Amino acid sequence: MSDENPVPPTTHPLLEDLHWRGLIAQSTDEPELAAALSAGPVSFYGGFDPTARSLHIGNLVLLLTMRRIQEAGHRPLGLVGGATGLIGDPRMSGERVLNGPEVVAQWVAQIQSQVEKYLDFTGPFAARIVNNLDWTAPMSAIDFLRDVGKHFRMGRMLSKEIVSARLHSDEGLSFTEFSYQILQGMDFLELHRRYGCVLQVGGNDQWGNLTSGTELIRKAEGKVAHALTTPLITKADGTKFGKTESGTVWLDGELTSPYAFYQFWFNVEDASVDGYLKVFSFRTRAELEALAEATAVRPHAREAQRALAAEVTTLVHGEAATASVMAASGALFGRGDLGDVDEATLEAALSEAGLHEMTGPPPTVVELLRATGLASSSSDARRTIAEGGANINNRRINDPEHMPSPEDLLFGRLLVVRRGKRAVAGVNLGARP
RNA sequence: GGCAGGUUGCCCGAGUGGCCAAAGGGAGCUGACUGUAAAUCAGCCGCGCAAGCUACGGGAGUUCGAAUCUCUCACCUGCCA
Numbered sequence: 001m002s003d004e005n006p007v008p009p010t011t012h013p014l015l016e017d018l019h020w021r022g023l024i025a026q027s028t029d030e031p032e033l034a035a036a037l038s039a040g041p042v043s044f045y046g047g048f049d050p051t052a053r054s055l056h057i058g059n060l061v062l063l064l065t066m067r068r069i070q071e072a073g074h075r076p077l078g079l080v081g082g083a084t085g086l087i088g089d090p091r092m093s094g095e096r097v098l099n100g101p102e103v104v105a106q107w108v109a110q111i112q113s114q115v116e117k118y119l120d121f122t123g124p125f126a127a128r129i130v131n132n133l134d135w136t137a138p139m140s141a142i143d144f145l146r147d148v149g150k151h152f153r154m155g156r157m158l159s160k161e162i163v164s165a166r167l168h169s170d171e172g173l174s175f176t177e178f179s180y181q182i183l184q185g186m187d188f189l190e191l192h193r194r195y196g197c198v199l200q201v202g203g204n205d206q207w208g209n210l211t212s213g214t215e216l217i218r219k220a221e222g223k224v225a226h227a228l229t230t231p232l233i234t235k236a237d238g239t240k241f242g243k244t245e246s247g248t249v250w251l252d253g254e255l256t257s258p259y260a261f262y263q264f265w266f267n268v269e270d271a272s273v274d275g276y277l278k279v280f281s282f283r284t285r286a287e288l289e290a291l292a293e294a295t296a297v298r299p300h301a302r303e304a305q306r307a308l309a310a311e312v313t314t315l316v317h318g319e320a321a322t323a324s325v326m327a328a329s330g331a332l333f334g335r336g337d338l339g340d341v342d343e344a345t346l347e348a349a350l351s352e353a354g355l356h357e358m359t360g361p362p363p364t365v366v367e368l369l370r371a372t373g374l375a376s377s378s379s380d381a382r383r384t385i386a387e388g389g390a391n392i393n394n395r396r397i398n399d400p401e402h403m404p405s406p407e408d409l410l411f412g413r414l415l416v417v418r419r420g421k422r423a424v425a426g427v428n429l430g431a432r433p
Numbered sequence: 434g435g436c437a438g439g440u441u442g443c444c445c446g447a448g449u450g451g452c453c454a455a456a457g458g459g460a461g462c463u464g465a466c467u468g469u470a471a472a473u474c475a476g477c478c479g480c481g482c483a484a485g486c487u488a489c490g491g492g493a494g495u496u497c498g499a500a501u502c503u504c505u506c507a508c509c510u511g512c513c514a
Contacts, residue, residue, distance in 0.1 A: 269470050300468040333469055366482090379480060380462085387463040387477065400482080420462075422469055 012037045014072040020285070021278040023065050025204040025231035028214060033226045036198060037074070041125060044069060044199035045077035045191050047132070047184070048115060050085040050107035051099075054252035055114050057242045057264075060316075061230050061279055062203060063118045068282075069201070075125050077191055078115040082108045082133030083183060089209065090162050090177040098176075108133075114251055118315075128195070132187045148186055151219045152212075157181060160208040181212045188213025189220055197225075204229040233279060235272055251316055258317040259352030262325045265309035266302075267422075270295055273304040280312050328352045332416065332424045338393055343411045350414065350426025357428050362403045365390055368417050372425035384419055391418040 011019075012034035018024050027033060036042055046066045048059060055063070070076045085104045088096035099107075112129055119127035158164060160181060166173040188210075191197035200210045210227035217225040233241040242249050249264050250256040256264075268276055274292045281288060294303040313322040328349030331341040338346070347355070356372050363371065366381040369390060375381035382400050384390050390397045392404055393416050404415055413430025 263469080267469060270468095271471075273470090298468095299470075302468060302470075305468095305470080329469085377480065378482080380478090382482080383477065384463065389463045420464090423462095 014069065017072075017285075018065070018068065022275060023061075023068075023230050023279060025229045026207055027228040028211070028226045032224065033199070033228070036226065037072075041074050042199055043075045043077060043191075043195045043197040044201060045079050045130075045188070045197050046201045047079035047081055047084070047187065048111055049081035049089070050104050050111050051088070052250075053107050053110050054250045054255050055111055056251060057249045058203075058233065060118075060251065060312075061233055062201060063115065064280060064282075064315075065201060065230050067118050067120075070120060070125055070127060073125055074199075075195075076119050076127040077195060077197055078112075078119055078127060078129045079187060079191070080108050080112045080115065080129065080131050082131040083136035084132055084180065084187070086133075087176055087180050087183060089180045089184075089206075090166050090173060092162065092165060094166075095172075095174055095177065110252075130191065132183070132190075135190045136183065136186070144182075148182060148189075148216075151216050152182055152185070156215075162205075162208065181209050184209040185212030185216040188225065189216045192217050192221065192223065192225060198223075199226045199228060201228045201230065204231050233276075235269070253317055253321070257352055257354075258313060258321040258325045259328055259349075261316065262309050262313045262322070262329065263422075265312050266305050266329065268305055268308065270299055270304075273308060277304060277308050280315075281308065283307070283311070324348050325352055332418075338410060338416060346410060346414060346416075347426075350416065350428075353424045353426055355426040355428055359429075362429075363427075364400065365392065365397045365402045366400050368392070368404075368415065368427055369419065372417050372427060374417060374419040374423050374425055389420045392416070394418065 011030065014037055015024070015027075015030065015034055044066075046062050048055060048062075066076050066078070082104065085108065086098070086101065088098065108131065112131075116129060121127050157178070158167070163173065163178060163181075166177075184206075188197065188200050200213055202210050207227070207229050210229065214225045214227050217223050235241050248256075249261060253261075265276075273295060274288075277283070277288050277291060283291075291304040291307055294301065310322060310326065313325060317325075324345075327345050331338065331346055331349045332353060341349070354372065358368075358371055365385060366375075366378055369375035369381035369384060370378060375384055381390075385397060385400045388396060388398065392402075393408060393410065406412075409415060409429060413428055415427040415429065416424065417427055418424045
């Protein structure tokens with residue numbers, strides 16, 4: 001994340017750029033990798049295991065790094081782990097609960113379509129999607145043990161950081177998860193044989209699994225292959241990146257609405273925004289430096305956050321969704337009178353923030369806060385009102401029994417309910433019967 | 434298998450019969466300041482408008498009264514085998 005990342009003497013413009021962005025955590029022999037990249041288009045791969053129905057913004061780091069490498073003139077192989085997703089890589093949090101084959105198959109399809117969005121499938125460096133179930137499923141246990149297993153030494157396998165840690169934990173480690181590194185090594189070998197793949201990129205926690213592949217290729221084929229890892233992105237305060245109070249920030253718009261997604265990036269703290277732009281933005285280096293300067297000189301303008309939020313939201317959800325989300329944010333947080341916003345924009349904005357239909361008798365503020373989920377209970381709602389944190393249509397309400405009058409309803413039916421500065425929701429009181 | 438200790442609110446952790454809806458810290462929420470940031474300061478932080486209700490691993494007791502005592506079940510930790 002800092003500018004201090006050392007750049008080895010023998011390097012390559014692409015690697016240099018990745019270093020500047022803080023995107024290289026570890027790599028195998030870098031001068032050799034630089035030479036390979038200079039020699040011509042290289043086939044490289046990055047894998048994604050279907051452990052949920054959607055990827056999240058942590059995965060975006062790898063995905064966008066792959067895109068950068070592709071833009072530099074190399075051929076990406078986007079691997080979806082139909083096989084490895086059935087096994088699960090060892091984690092410190094303990095043995096995984098296996099997901100059913102049908103579930104994994106469905107997730108594979110969903111994740112594949114997400115991966116496809118970030119790579120270019122046309123032109124001389126066209127990307128390709130591969131699924132490791134294709135070569136793993138047909139393999140017999142005998143072939144696996146004779147052809148692949150012989151190349152793996154127990155000492156080496158046991159010394160892998162996560163394996164050793166799990167082995168010495170109370171939880172232990174199943175043979176299933178222990179074997180994961182072999183499967184991933186096999187993938188690299190297979191892609192090397194099929195497509196001449198010589199580079200694997202992955203998250204830094206995957207380092208051991210990536211080197212399983214480079215070692216296997218060396219033993220089985222006598223060839224050199226490379227591994228490159230991206231760092232774990234952290235927040236300025238050291239806490240986990242990509243989580244909000246409501247959980248993981250997903251790429252799937254149904255799991256994390258485009259509005260929430262945009263807001264996540266908009267709210268990035270000043271200390272982190274410069275680093276995030278380097279990782280997630282495709283703007284030129286000069287533009288990024290100008291934005292860093294803007295944050296330093298005019299922090300209140302939040303130019304860097306605006307740029308980051310707009311760009312990443314566009315990348316993930318498209319221009320139309322981003323425009324609507326930006327209009328939404330403007331309407332709900334802007335200084336302007338809510339009455340100046342047109343009906344369609346307001347409704348879209350509230351839908352993004354969370355629009356709740358209510359019928360029946362006119363609700364009180366307490367009921368509005370509860371119905372929108374802004375308060376978890378009536379007690380919580382009353383407390384919020386007493387603290388001066390309840391707003392209807394951007395006006396503070398101090399009376400818990402206050403009922404919005406018909407004139408308060410925007411366009412005869414909508415209310416903007418806000419708790420504190422940031423938590424906003426909409427209520428539609430004009431639901432057709 | 435035996436012995437000892439432990440299980441408290443989102444998390445950590447105090448509390449050994451009434452003054453306990455439960456100290457303290459963290460997290461979280463709200464306000465002030467500001468920039469939908471950070472820091473700081475202040476208030477809040479089980480449910481309920483309220484009366485009150487539900488809570489201290491589960492269950493059963495003792496007592497006018499239990500987080501606190503007894504029995505029992507479950508789980509965790511340490512020592513011994």
